[in-house]
Amino acid sequence: MPIARVLSIGDELLFGRTVDTNATHLCRLLGDQGMLVDRVEQVGDGEAAIVSALRRACRGAALVVCTGGLGPTDDDRTRHALARLGAVALEERPAAWRAIRACWGRLRPGMAVPEVNRRQALFPCGAESLANDRGTAPGLLMRLPSGCWVACLPGVPHEMVAMADRLARRLPRLVPGLRRPVVAEAWFAGIGESTAQELLAGLFSEGDPTVGITVSELGHITLRVVGSAAPVRRRLAELRQRVEPYLLPHPDLAASLLGACAQRGWTLAAAESCTAGHLAARLGAVPGASRCWRMGVVAYQPMAKRSLLAVPGPLIRRHGLVSAAVAEAMAAGMRRTARADLALATTGLAGPTGEAGIPVGTVWLAAATAAGVVSRQVRIFGGRERVQRRAAAAALQLGWEVVNGMLPPGRTSTH
Amino acid sequence: MPIARVLSIGDELLFGRTVDTNATHLCRLLGDQGMLVDRVEQVGDGEAAIVSALRRACRGAALVVCTGGLGPTDDDRTRHALARLGAVALEERPAAWRAIRACWGRLRPGMAVPEVNRRQALFPCGAESLANDRGTAPGLLMRLPSGCWVACLPGVPHEMVAMADRLARRLPRLVPGLRRPVVAEAWFAGIGESTAQELLAGLFSEGDPTVGITVSELGHITLRVVGSAAPVRRRLAELRQRVEPYLLPHPDLAASLLGACAQRGWTLAAAESCTAGHLAARLGAVPGASRCWRMGVVAYQPMAKRSLLAVPGPLIRRHGLVSAAVAEAMAAGMRRTARADLALATTGLAGPTGEAGIPVGTVWLAAATAAGVVSRQVRIFGGRERVQRRAAAAALQLGWEVVNGMLPPGRTSTH
Numbered sequence: 001m002p003i004a005r006v007l008s009i010g011d012e013l014l015f016g017r018t019v020d021t022n023a024t025h026l027c028r029l030l031g032d033q034g035m036l037v038d039r040v041e042q043v044g045d046g047e048a049a050i051v052s053a054l055r056r057a058c059r060g061a062a063l064v065v066c067t068g069g070l071g072p073t074d075d076d077r078t079r080h081a082l083a084r085l086g087a088v089a090l091e092e093r094p095a096a097w098r099a100i101r102a103c104w105g106r107l108r109p110g111m112a113v114p115e116v117n118r119r120q121a122l123f124p125c126g127a128e129s130l131a132n133d134r135g136t137a138p139g140l141l142m143r144l145p146s147g148c149w150v151a152c153l154p155g156v157p158h159e160m161v162a163m164a165d166r167l168a169r170r171l172p173r174l175v176p177g178l179r180r181p182v183v184a185e186a187w188f189a190g191i192g193e194s195t196a197q198e199l200l201a202g203l204f205s206e207g208d209p210t211v212g213i214t215v216s217e218l219g220h221i222t223l224r225v226v227g228s229a230a231p232v233r234r235r236l237a238e239l240r241q242r243v244e245p246y247l248l249p250h251p252d253l254a255a256s257l258l259g260a261c262a263q264r265g266w267t268l269a270a271a272e273s274c275t276a277g278h279l280a281a282r283l284g285a286v287p288g289a290s291r292c293w294r295m296g297v298v299a300y301q302p303m304a305k306r307s308l309l310a311v312p313g314p315l316i317r318r319h320g321l322v323s324a325a326v327a328e329a330m331a332a333g334m335r336r337t338a339r340a341d342l343a344l345a346t347t348g349l350a351g352p353t354g355e356a357g358i359p360v361g362t363v364w365l366a367a368a369t370a371a372g373v374v375s376r377q378v379r380i381f382g383g384r385e386r387v388q389r390r391a392a393a394a395a396l397q398l399g400w401e402v403v404n405g406m407l408p409p410g411r412t413s414t415h
Numbered sequence: 416m417p418i419a420r421v422l423s424i425g426d427e428l429l430f431g432r433t434v435d436t437n438a439t440h441l442c443r444l445l446g447d448q449g450m451l452v453d454r455v456e457q458v459g460d461g462e463a464a465i466v467s468a469l470r471r472a473c474r475g476a477a478l479v480v481c482t483g484g485l486g487p488t489d490d491d492r493t494r495h496a497l498a499r500l501g502a503v504a505l506e507e508r509p510a511a512w513r514a515i516r517a518c519w520g521r522l523r524p525g526m527a528v529p530e531v532n533r534r535q536a537l538f539p540c541g542a543e544s545l546a547n548d549r550g551t552a553p554g555l556l557m558r559l560p561s562g563c564w565v566a567c568l569p570g571v572p573h574e575m576v577a578m579a580d581r582l583a584r585r586l587p588r589l590v591p592g593l594r595r596p597v598v599a600e601a602w603f604a605g606i607g608e609s610t611a612q613e614l615l616a617g618l619f620s621e622g623d624p625t626v627g628i629t630v631s632e633l634g635h636i637t638l639r640v641v642g643s644a645a646p647v648r649r650r651l652a653e654l655r656q657r658v659e660p661y662l663l664p665h666p667d668l669a670a671s672l673l674g675a676c677a678q679r680g681w682t683l684a685a686a687e688s689c690t691a692g693h694l695a696a697r698l699g700a701v702p703g704a705s706r707c708w709r710m711g712v713v714a715y716q717p718m719a720k721r722s723l724l725a726v727p728g729p730l731i732r733r734h735g736l737v738s739a740a741v742a743e744a745m746a747a748g749m750r751r752t753a754r755a756d757l758a759l760a761t762t763g764l765a766g767p768t769g770e771a772g773i774p775v776g777t778v779w780l781a782a783a784t785a786a787g788v789v790s791r792q793v794r795i796f797g798g799r800e801r802v803q804r805r806a807a808a809a810a811l812q813l814g815w816e817v818v819n820g821m822l823p824p825g826r827t828s829t830h
Contacts, residue, residue, distance in 0.1 A: 011627060012627065012629050013439075013442070013455070014442050014446075014452045014453065014454070014455065015442060015443065015446055015627060015629070015639065016439050016440065016441070016442030016443025016444070016445075016446055016452075017439075017443065017627075017629045017637065017639070018439070018629060019434055019435070019436050019439045020434070020435065020438075020439070021434050023435075023457070024428075024431050024432075024433070024434045024435070025431065026431070027428070027429050027430060027431030028430065028431025028432065029431070030431075031429075031430055031431055037429045037431075038429065038458070038459060038464065039429070039456060039457060039458045039459075039464070039468065040428070040429065040456065040457040041454060041455065041456050041457075042438070042454060042455040042456075043453070043454045044453060044454075049453065049454070053454065056471075073612075114609075134796065158796060158797040158798070158801060194529075197488075212426060212427065212430060212432075214427050214430070214432045214433060222432065224430065224432070270713075272695075275699070276695055276696060276698070276699020276700070276704070276711075277692040277693070277694070277695025277696035277697075277698070277699050277711055277713075278692070278696050278699070279692070280687075280691055280692025280695065280696075280713040281691060281692035281693050281695075281696045281803070282692075283691070283692070284690070284691020284692050284693070284713065284715065284765075284803065285691070285799065285800055285803070287766075287767050287768075287799060289691070289715065290715050290716055293715050293716075294715065294716055294718070294719060295712070295713055295714055295715055295716065295718075295719035295723065296691075296692055296711075296712070296713030296715070297710070297711070297712055297713070297723075298685075298692075298695040298699065298710055298711030298712070298713075299710055300699065300704065300705050300708050300709070300710055300711070301705055301708075301709055301710065303709070303710075304709060304710035304753070307752075308710065308712075308723070308752075337722075337723075338719070350699075351702075352702050353702075381549065381573060382573040383573070384700065384702060385700055386573060388696070388699065388700070
């Protein structure tokens with residue numbers, strides 16, 4: 001497989017203030033096109049550092065994609081570094097400068113283009129301009145004497161993504177012998193990674209096919225099979241069979257749950273305490289969620305649990321806020337308020353401080369349907385945000401099991 | 416400054432399925448200790464690839480921190496790679512094996528430790544074991560003949576974070592001449608990056624002090640000043656003065672807003688449509704949010720807007736869901752329902768599909784107080800998730816301006 005490398009440029013990446021999601025996106029895109037990405041590098045804004053990183057990346061590679069350093073200010077040095085690498089001069093291109101002014105006029109009507117943006121019309125001689133329809137910085141594409149292609153894209157993620165898509169479509173013409181591998185995935189949830197490893201023992205392999213497993217903080221596990229058509233198809237079927245009861249139709253628990261609700265004609269509502277909106281945000285992230293999803297309530301204070309969800313005050317006092325009884329009452333109350341078929345609820349301690357006798361990370365989840373209420377306790381390790389995120393995933397998982405009849409109906413508590 | 420490098424190991428990083436947040440965390444930690452992180456690399460699980468990456472990273476560095484490849488399976492090769500790099504043998508340490516069994520017993524009471532985990536007790540001769548109190552994999556710390564220290568930590572983020580903190584505290588003893596720089600930050604919001612660049616012109620510099628600017632998708636901009644005490648203090652004061660009206664007390668809009676509410680004894684509530692829980696999740700992510708934050712409602716369907724927020728049906732039909740009138744009615748209704756001092760509301764089109772005459776990314780925000788209702792329209796570019804995230808940030812920004820009396824009271828619409 002032809003080798004590709006990714007280079008992310010920017011001091012902010014090395015200061016540890018910005019997570020490099022651009023590289024992740026590019027790795028996926030290039031891998032799906034049949035390139036083998038064998039390493040990724042992040043370097044700072046300095047021109048010398050960029051030149052050496054580019055030199056390292058180009059050695060033995062068919063393609064290097066870099067992001068960042070194409071802005072209008074003096075510390076944006078990617079153009080200069082590429083010119084040095086290719087030992088060519090920089091030239092200003094009138095057509096690029098016209099496109100920059102047109103883009104600026106579209107994005108900020110009535111404002112004059114600052115003169116500094118003229119730098120974005122500089123190109124190493126022989127480099128091709130890559131159009132950017134979401135920002136002022138055009139990208140660059142240049143072939144080095146070694147035969148390696150270097151593509152430079154802006155670091156702003158939503159500009160980069162659109163340009164990378166267009167670049168990916170051109171790859172078969174740029175890189176001879178590129179063969180798009182067959183990539184198949186299966187997704188499941190409801191068991192941990194170690195149980196999954198045991199169930200799937202003997203089916204992991206390198207070569208044709210290659211099988212990879214990825215555990216997501218969003219609550220699902222992905223199996224990815226890459227290779228040629230027949231081996232991929234066979235292996236995927238074997239893998240799916242082993243985890244059959246836990247398979248998801250979609251690589252996202254929220255989308256799987258909403259899809260299952262839609263199939264059954266069910267409506268859905270969510271009442272949250274400790275997850276504080278994370279559950280609603282997961283559901284709302286799914287395009288078309290409004291078909292099934294009625295409403296969500298973040299009843300952060302006891303008063304809200306009483307007024308919006310009709311959770312009785314004495315029940316809260318008797319069992320405590322973090323209890324099966326309160327989670328079940330929240331779910332039942334939410335179901336009534338929303339007149340929904342299924343209501344989910346969460347209550348727990350996200351931290352940072354715990355309460356007497358209840359450790360941080362203790363969360364009760366409940367699901368109410370016409371058949372009754374089901375509840376479950378989970379214990380999550382980590383900081384406040386992780387507890388909230390994982391508890392939201394666990395609530396989606398409970399909903400998925402309930403919609404699919406995987407839990408006995410009626411009032412059940414799992415501890 | 417002594418040079419540190421970060422190396423993240425794992426095929427999943429190169430497949431583009433996993434974002435490398437470990438490297439970001441380590442960069443920040445090492446920079447705060449006075450190390451200069453000049454590059455970061457991600458490589459796959461292969462032993463040969465790890466050895467060459469380690470070799471590249473160690474050249475000229477005082478410290479290399481790598482994460483990943485310490486699991487119990489056969490494709491976890493970091494221990495082996497480190498032994499090869501140091502040209503030493505691997506030895507099994509009985510004490511480490513005892514600690515692994517004890518940890519397993521604590522995390523999964525009653526389950527036997529799989530024999531494969533014994534691999535995690537293997538150490539290159541001469542390497543020190545770094546305790547891991549959140550998982551089975553101990554870390555490694557070894558000094559190469561060149562004098563460069565190599566620390567290997569597990570790839571599981573919440574295990575890595577705790578171990579990295581302990582390592583950071585030992586750095587002054589490991590790296591002679593390490594001087595913790597003075598790091599100061601200022602945060603502001605309410606203006607874009609280009610306006611900020613203009614206001615701050617002439618105050619950016621490299622050297623002592625170094626000034627960096629980072630724009631966060633969470634809605635604020637961070638100025639970071641690094642150097643020695645007096646120049647940092649002086650520059651920070653100059654920077655703060657230029658953006659004085661926009662300064663935040665905290666590097667997070669939600670925490671700033673909740674803090675300002677707490678100061679005034681105000682309670683807060685949020686009614687969301689297009690942001691679908693993102694606004695609640697931002698508020699709920701702040702420790703101690705429950706002091707001021709009453710409740711949130713995700714009124715995703717018109718029915719929920721009517722029943723929970725008392726938005727009149729005719730108003731919705733007359734103005735449309737995405738309108739100043741509906742945003743204002745949602746905020747006013749939320750304020751009444753929650754009996755809160757301040758209520759925020761969002762309504763808009765997050766996409767992927769737009770509606771007749773209203774482009775995707777159009778969002779109306781409103782804030783209701785005893786003095787009246789204020790609303791504002793924003794237009795956000797990008798995918799569904801970005802629109803939701805940025806609109807939640809814009810709502811927090813509106814709330815911040817209202818609490819601080821930066822907007823005229825009464826019914827105002829800004830278009």
